Amino acid sequence: MTLFAACLLTFLLGALAALLPRSFRIANALGSGLAVLGCLLGLAPAVQALITPQDWQLALAWPPPWGLGHLALDGISALFLTPALLLIGLGALYGRGYLAHMEGRKRAGPPWFFYNILAACITGVFSARDPLLLLLFWEGMALSSYFLVCMEDGDGSVRRAGRIYLIASHLGAAFLLVLCLVPGATWPPTQALPAAAPLLEDSLASLASAPGLGLAAVPAGLIFLLALVGFGSKAGLAPLGVWLPEAHPAAPSHVSAVLSGVMIKTGVYGILRVLLALQPEPWWGWTLIALGGATAVLGVAGALGQSELKRLLAWSSMENAGLMLLGLGLGALGRACNAPLVATLGFSAALIHMVNHGVFKSLLFFCAGSVLHGTGERRMDQLGGALKRMPATGAAFAVASLGICGLPPLGGFASELVLGLCAVKGLLLPTASLDIPSLAALAVLVLCAGMAAAVFVGAFGAVFLGEPRSQTAKTAHEAPALMRWPMLALAGLGLLLGLGAPLLLHTVLSVLAPTLPQASALGAPLVQGLGVASVIFGLLLALLGGLFWLRRALLRGRDVRTGPTWDCGYIAPTARIQYTYSSFAQPLALMFHALTGSTGRATRPWGLFPARAGYFAEAQDRILTAFFALFNALDARLEALHRLQQGQVHVYVLYIAATLVALLAWGLR
Secondary structure: OHHHHHHHHHHHHHHHHHHOOOOHHHHHHHHHHHHHHHHHHHHHHHHHHHHOOOOEEEEEEOOOOOOEEEEEEOHHHHHHHHHHHHHHHHHHHHHHHHHHHHOOOOOOHHHHHHHHHHHHHHHHHHHEOOHHHHHHHHHHHHHHHHHHHOOOOOOHHHHHHHHHHHHHHHHHHHHHHHHHHOOHHHOOOOOOOOOOOOOHHHHHHHHHHOOOOOOOOOOHHHHHHHHHHHHHHHHOOOOOHHHHHHHHHHOOHHHHHHHHHHHHHHHHHHHHHHHHHOOOOHHHHHHHHHHHHHHHHHHHHHHHOOOEHHHHHHHHHHHHHHHHHHHHHHHHHHHHOOOHHHHHHHHHHHHHHHHHHHHHHHHHHHHHHHHHHHHOOOEHHHOOOHHHHOHHHHHHHHHHHHHHOOOOOOHHHHHHHHHHHHHHHHHHOOOHHHHHHHHHHHHHHHHHHHHHHHHHHHHHHHHHOOOOOOHHHHOOOOOOHHHHHHHHHHHHHHHHHHHOHHHHHHHHHHHHOOOOOOHHHHHHHHHHHHHHHHHHHHHHHHHHHHHHHHHHHHHOOOOOOOOOOOOOOOOOOOHHHOOOHHHHHHHHHHHOHHHHOOEEEEEOOOOOOOOOOEEEEEOOOHHHHHHHHHHHHHHHHHHHHHHHOOOOHHHHHHHHHHHHHHHHHHHHO
16 A cells, blocks of 8 residues: 555645646646656556455544545455556546647646646545545545636636536535435544554445434435435436536546546446445336436437537447446346346446446547547538548547447457346346346347447548548648557557456456355356457457458559549549538437437528538537526526515614524424
């Protein structure tokens, strides 16, 4: 834990060091460099905690009123923390190149100050074992990410997105405050250092059974609901995830990658901790499956109706958060119905998908930032032909798209396969209460897989294929090396996650073994099956690579010419005869009009020689619109209370006296 403490201190040092220099380049180098160093220091104990099945403890003896602060690394914390630190470190490298264009307009110190604070707080959330410490890290994570989202605060839409994100974050934090502090007698500050810090599962279990503050035992169902709302708001759970489609497009791309690839996993982490600490009831699993399925379908349907690439990726993050919650719901239902195989597969699918989604979604946001850097254009319908001018970005985007759609041999295939097998096992078991939720989860998984494929086929085609649709697309250029290398590293890691899926599943099963003792034995056949599939995929990739190099060897020294492909008689095809993303996704988007409320604007051809025709669609967030309508209605109703504001001191004194008399009468009664 010495290295772990050094990791947190390095993040804090990086935050302070970035503010000191006036030079943009020095601050940029210090902030990113110390963030990378902190991640490297934290990766060593995190990987060791994954390998060594023991709990690493650290107790911080703070003076009152803070009391003791406990940090610990067990298998679950390490499983979340290892990819988080890796992605934060790569995001720091990418951000150094991404922020270089700000030189002369803004200071580099504040963005890196908040980035390092965000890294420290995320690390703290995954390792905190004290409720007050957890709340401090949670609030620090929310506030630092808010300032990063609002970095381009000169844009009104960015300020609006930041306000929505801050309100949603604090609504969820209010429920976590109740969860951690209502039964305060169960977690009091101690005067002496304990021999070992309590596990978070032990603390939550005692919270569910011990009377606190003279009240009866806290119901476990109430703890689950508080955790579901508090942590679910950060995980993007519908309808609490209204901030996702707003905050991700507004933030810088390396920050969006951390928000989507890492920060929303803190919500999944919190819900998983509660499910493993307590004995779930069947309605917990039903609730998670219903909300997770709704989140997944709403997210992928919203992605179909977008015109901006980063907004599309934000909606896709909601879809994948829903799939993770589906896995948690099936796992909870398996534990509640005494079906250990379903519980093992459900929790394993959620954890494997957490790792894979973090890698692929971060890579997609890196690629989106590279496209924005190379073209200056956000709208997909104004792009096109970028693959010729940005080959590294295009190849990385293709790999990430295949992975996020769950296609072999990439890692997303393994996670969705395990989730599908879990749903099938739930259908086959002779337990009636598993049939309907398992069938619903399987239907959602199949629907989202097909729709996600349509989303990313359209996005890749609109951005990277065909002819450029605007002058900015014609002058696109590749990103600098500091932005390219993190993208290529994540693309290679995504391929390794696919070929190494058996090792990842084995690690997940060993992590779950302390809570699910039969996990390793029940998951062993699936590990072997994934091992066979990985060998086959590896041989196929080796064969394709050999054929590629053989072709190059045979053509070496020969006259090789390129020419236009068959163009249906058009000598000079233009972008006007190409599908845009809006037109490509229109049929599917119209099918989910009731969910997304997508509105299309069609410019119909008119006359004998029409000059212009087109179609543009942008999905609306109906949940956010409903929230605004609700608050506007409340504001209109509360206008009547303004009559009480007389502006006269003696009237206010009368209010106080009347209140005291009323309290006295109530107390005497």
